[in-house]
Amino acid sequence: MAYRETEKMRKRKAEARQRIIDCTYECVTEGGFRSARITRIAGLAEVATGTIYRHFESREDLFAEVFRLATEKEITKVTEALNTPGNAAERLEAALRQFSERALRGPVMAWSLLAEPVDPKVEEERLAYRKAYADLFEKTIRHGIEEGCIPEQNARQSSTCLVGAIAESLVGPLSPTHTNQTTNKNDPLVDAIIRFCMQGLTGTRR
Amino acid sequence: MAYRETEKMRKRKAEARQRIIDCTYECVTEGGFRSARITRIAGLAEVATGTIYRHFESREDLFAEVFRLATEKEITKVTEALNTPGNAAERLEAALRQFSERALRGPVMAWSLLAEPVDPKVEEERLAYRKAYADLFEKTIRHGIEEGCIPEQNARQSSTCLVGAIAESLVGPLSPTHTNQTTNKNDPLVDAIIRFCMQGLTGTRR
DNA sequence: ATAAACAGTGAATCATCATTCACTTTTTGT
DNA sequence: ACAAAAAGTGAATGATGATTCACTGTTTAT
Incomplete structure (x- = not known):
């Protein structure tokens, strides 16, 4: 030897x-x-x-791994936001804000993670990534239902809708064709997204 | 000559x-x-x-055209649903139902239109397609606000959220990996999506 | 009937990059 | 110092299909 x-x-x-x-x-x-x-x-x-x-193994595998790592970073951040003090509804709102603001701050990567057409193996990662978000949201919605700050509902379905609503709202502004102006810190876009989402969740206008 | x-x-x-x-x-x-x-x-x-x-001109152009045509057909159907009798909120609900049920009935095409990774020219068509839906919804939301059956809100933003929520909710079930069981006519999935969306819009539980 | 103008054909070409692999270099234990 | 075992290299290969184009077939007006 x-x-x-x-x-x-x-x-x-x-x-x-x-x-x-x-x-x-x-x-x-x-x-x-x-x-x-x-x-x-x-x-x-x-x-x-x-x-x-x-x-x-291949380009696709490398990309899948990079996708996964980028994703984990985002999920960690959103998880942190979900662990701030407050009731479930408030924490969810903080999480949605975190998600949106981070996306607007790193638009190309956010677009790649959310919407860029990618090869099958990477697309698989994307489905997992979206599911991970939905899982986080779902858990918190359930907490909220127990706490009583969120009304009874199909938590899984609502969380899926949350992910979709945010992603869709961001894809326009993130899209490479869309010329990106400077993203002001308190973007009204983010507020409007969150208003719709929280209302969909709680049925409460503010 | x-x-x-x-x-x-x-x-x-x-x-x-x-x-x-x-x-x-x-x-x-x-x-x-x-x-x-x-x-x-x-x-x-x-x-x-x-x-x-x-x-x-090219494969991409052919695909873009086919995408556009398939899209127009869908948009026509949703427009029809939006023109049924009833107030704006009711018509919007009918439209969301039409959209979802048609997608579940033709899952492969629906998946291609909503989520399949495609080349740039086709992706452009997709953005236009989603915008077309958002435009339809937006107009109806505005009507609803005038009529008073939908509360004051950022109609454009809400319509974008609607498109995202539906699309995301359907992508899972439509995805080629997801084995498609028979789609029963009154799918509870569709009801749950619509509940979230209408609540996000009107802030009213039912 | 003729020829100009166009439409139709499909085997051969081409473009693009990811991937390979024969070879070189480095590392390690004896 | 030696050789076994890996790791590193990058020019050459290869796979995939879209696309081309030189040629054949059709249509039209005179």
């Missing part, structure tokens, strides 16, 4: 893998998945194209 | 063009845009592949 993977090597490989992921992330942030070329990613990461295939 | 396009020829060309469109429609109905091959379409339409390019 002459070669055996050592800690040093494991670390170096992990670093290369991470660099590839980071550079892919960067490319996607610039122009979405479709325009992210393997050669470009390899160039940025300072590895050969072949090396990318030592770390990922 | 020896040849000049005559009525007979114009008609024959129009027929071929129509046949190409019909066969593309058929292919999309079976498996969506991605799997619709030019050779297959040409075969069905009984023309050579080259002939397709006498009628359409």
Whole structure:
């Protein structure tokens, strides 16, 4: 036996893998998945194209992983917002706001995650991602129903509607064709989305 | 001058063009845009592949046209539902029901129109299509506000949310992975979607 | 009948990039 | 120093179908 993977090597490989992921992330942030070329990613990461295939089965797999990671970051943020103090309705509102504002702040990535046409494996990740949001919302709606601040309803269905309403409202402004003006912090768009959603949920105007 | 396009020829060309469109429609109905091959379409339409390019600039253009036509059909149906008797809120509800039920009845095409990843030109059509729905809904919401059956609100924003909520709710059940059981006429899914949407709109539980 | 103008054809071409793999370089234990 | 085992390389390959275009067939007006 002459070669055996050592800690040093494991670390170096992990670093290369991470660099590839980071550079892919960067490319996607610039122009979405479709325009992210393997050669470009390899160039940025300072590895050969072949090396990318030592770390990922295929372009699609690499993209699926990057999608998943980007998604996890977003979900974490929304989860944090859901854990702020307040009743379920208030926390849900904070979460919707967090979601929307983050999307408007990183519009290309948000568009890629929400609406860019992608290959099947990545699309699968997207379905999972949307489901994850719906799950979070659903749980909180159930809490709200127990607490009494949200009326009895089909929590799963309502959470799906929430995800759809927000996504649709953002896709227009996020779309690459739509020239993006500066996003002011307290966007009235976000308020209007939230008003509709909370009303759909609670049946209460404010 | 020896040849000049005559009525007979114009008609024959129009027929071929129509046949190409019909066969593309058929292919999309079976498996969506991605799997619709030019050779297959040409075969069905009984023309050579080259002939397709006498009628359409490119595959993308052909698809965009088919998308537009399929869309127009749907929009017509929803418009009809919006023109039934009743107040604005009731008519809107009828429209949402029409939209959902038609989608569940023709799931592959509905999925292609709503969510299948498509090329940019077709995606553009999709944005137009969604905007067309939003426009219809918006107009009716405005009527409702005048009539007094819908409270004051940002009609444009609400209509966008409606489109998103419905689309998202349907994408799951329509998705090709989701095994489609028989769609019973009075689907509880449709009722739940409509409940959320109408509540978001009117702030009224029923 | 003729020829100009166009429509129809489909095998061959082409474009695009992801992916491969034969080779080089590096690492490791003896 | 040596050789086994990996890791790294990037030019060449390959797969996929859309698209082209040189040619054939049709239509029309004279």
